Amino acid sequence: MLVISRKKGESLLIGDDVEITIIKVENGSVKIAINAPKEIGILRKELYVEVTDENQRAVIFDVSALEKLKK
Structure with a gap:
């Protein structure tokens, strides 16, 4: 398992097709945006x-x- 720290506005990539972006961090909760092909x-x-x-x-x-x- 990979453990990585990210701040609001930062992203990480999974392979060439999936990008996860941290949108909001508040009250112990994280809101993320996932950009991935429709097939996934x-x-x-x-x-x-x-x-x-x-x-x-x-x-x-x-x-x-x-x-x-x-x-």
């Missing part, structure tokens, strides 16, 4: 984890429901 999905991690967990529960439910139908 950008998700908040907590939403990604929530959807992934929900999908896993759905698969488990479907499998167990199918097992009950087999009997």
Whole structure:
């Protein structure tokens, strides 16, 4: 993991196509702007984890429901 310090107005680059700029720092919160190609999905991690967990529960439910139908 890379840990880097940036101030308001400063940016960092990820590869050739993604630029992250610090827009605002206030009350322990940071507002960032992300400039990336449309093909690159950008998700908040907590939403990604929530959807992934929900999908896993759905698969488990479907499998167990199918097992009950087999009997």
